[in-house]
Amino acid sequence: MNNFKYSIPTTIYFGKDQLGHLSELKESGSRVLLVYGGGSIKKSGLYDQTVKILEESGLSVTELSGVEPNPRIESVREGVKLCRENQIDMVLAVGGGSVIDCAKVVAAGACYEGDAWDLVLDGSKIKAALPVYSVLTLSATGSEMDAFAVISDMTKNEKWGTASPLVKPVMSILDPTYTYSVSRKQTAAGTADMMSHTFENYFTNVKGAALQGHLCEAVLKTCIQYGPIALNDPENYEARANLMWAGSLAINGLLNGGAEVAWCVHPMEHELSAFYDITHGEGLAILTPVWMRFVLKKDPSKTAQMAAYGRNVWGIEGDDETAAKEAIDKTAEFFFKTMGMPENLRAVGITEKTHFQEMAAKAEAGSKGSFVPLTKEDIVAIFDAAF
Ligand code: NZQ
Ligand code: ZN
16 A cells, blocks of 8 residues: 545535535635536526525625536636635535536636636646635535546637645535436436546556555445435435545545556546547446457556455356456446446447547546556547447
């Protein structure tokens, strides 16, 4: 196990009826920028409840609404402008990962003189940020408890992740009932996303980090158990609660501290979203089994690790080679049959391969130091097989 630093300054209020804790925002000042998406929180009534609590707490509210899935740099810039014009003290995101990510870069951009895109390209330029708070409405990204934010500039077909400890939320409210209204598509995509975060951490080359591996297996089993229940019974509290907490733990440092490895499915998916604006979790589900098959073929020495995944998560028996292959088949079956997700790139509207070379060239850097490092040609082959 490697040395590591584990620090999560985010206070979590988990469960029903936690929204009153928004009164604690007073500790960061009196002027809030409320950031939200395309209207799901208005439909659910969460918007009204949030504004009421903020106003009753004596906080003045400025709004940035309409943040897109795969949030755009233009929204970030608008948020930064609002912060400056209204001397905003803190940023509150109410929504899914896109809204929280946008809020994080707005919070950093408000304390930066240049253009916020600089901060997306280089997180080390984030030297200060307004305090970030969140109310999570979609279990998926873990943005509610991590240092990351992913922002797109569609005019350049670019989507990059940035990171800074300064944008980790001060406090996040996780009420599973707020996810009851999440659609089947987004429930499946969110489950695939948290599973992918876990896979990226699980398939590591660091030896002896047994606990981290077992924690990964627990998160994966939780997703496999509760994803289908949430899909078919959206108001099942137990399912929504387990998924919500799994999503946070998958990426908050608990699973990879001491077992670090570069992620490589995510950089490939970010290229798909950057060029075709697809749903992140769907892209990951399509790529994951293809990637698993590819790495096993490229580096057969990884068979034992893939087999251990099959045994410990799926209860598969038999020799390493059989268990590894079956584990991948089970993964594909879970995404595409049980969760009803699109099976290939054509199914999400990617009908030509024009950009695969360019996308692979951009994703290649991300896979250095990954479980099985991939070349540009490898990535093109993975895109082709996923097509
Ligand atoms: O915009 P609204 O109207 O709120 O609707 C959203 C959106 O259309 C809807 N939604 C959210 N909560 C809902 C709801 N609909 C009904 N009821 C609710 N309670 O769901 C749609 C998708 O929302 P979005 O926030 O885009 O989804 P998600 O949370 O999956 O976030 C995806 C973004 O996060 C990035 C992805 O790349 C993508 O841009 N990621 C962020 C990470 C991080 N910060 O650590 C890591 C991830 O790997 C990921 O890359
Ligand atoms: Zn993800």
